[in-house]
Amino acid sequence: MVATTQVSAQSHSEDTVIEVQDLSFSYPGIDGRPLPGVPPVVQNMTVSIARGSRCLLIGPNGAGKTTLLKALAGKHMVTQGSVLVADHSPFHHTELTTSGDLAYLGGNWVRDIAFAGYSIPLQGDFPAGRMIDGVPGVPAERKALLTKVLDVDPEWRMHRVSDGQRRRVQLLLGLLQPFKVLFLDEITVDLDVLGRADLLAFLQDECEQRHATIIYATHIFDGLESWPTHLIYLSGGRLQLFAPTAELPEMHDLGLLKLVERWLRKGKQQRKQAEQQAGVKQHPEARPVSALPQWSNGYAPGRLTSSLKDSSNAVMRM
């Protein structure tokens, strides 16, 4: 564990909207079970988050941020009761998502198209406005506000937009329903400085005025100094810190970027020391593939998630 600041997890109160209780998650192998010998990507996490919080989810590459957000958003099957959002299990209670109370925005807007390939950017010769108007039950003022905040032109033809413009339309569609809880996974990468600042201000208003709750995973800290009410620091799949920013004097002394840099350096150093002591890399998947009876290929719709030793579905490895 990174010995940065003591882990603190807010206790449950009436205001709690996200309740995580001893959550662990492993990606499944071919038989739907966790791969033997591979530690869970998220491990024994317990945390309670109050309504209206704006949490910044921070951690090194591979820490498990995306996996955690997806588990919280009901996109991964987890043990019933280990995640509650607005008192319901997001995986088992699909109404949470279909009602718009829980929103998840992450990754690129892509789809798989036969003979064209996987992860093709969403495009088509139709106007952005048709997609926006296709979302039912959205108050006209909210639609107008979001169109202004994200600076979307409803006339944009979706096969001719830039990556950043496509991202703006994706964000607009994802934010149209007045969510109670929103999970954001590094969604501002393509936005220009102004677009990002306006979006962050909009999200802050959503929390202050409607008491919405947001967890936002990012590596881009520009303009975020005063945005979060809480920091969540994840490393090696474990919760290292959950604390209100007001209780982190280092954040005010060093600034957010320097503080995160310090945590990441410390974590890296500790990982290296642990590896040196163990004499090998600790992750079992770092063993030569030939030594593994089964290994994970990652997940994509329609593709196998793992390979058996000597089988023909192995992904290319060099």
Ligand SMILES: Nc1ncnc2c1ncn2[C@@H]1O[C@H](COP(=O)(O)OP(=O)(O)OP(=O)(O)O)[C@@H](O)[C@H]1O
């Ligand atoms: N689909 C998958 N199948 C199997 N293992 C996966 C899959 N996706 C991620 N992992 C494993 O889980 C670990 C955590 O990945 P995750 O994407 O959650 O990290 P992250 O903190 O979001 O990283 P980054 O900051 O680079 O986006 C990775 O190191 C990888 O080994």
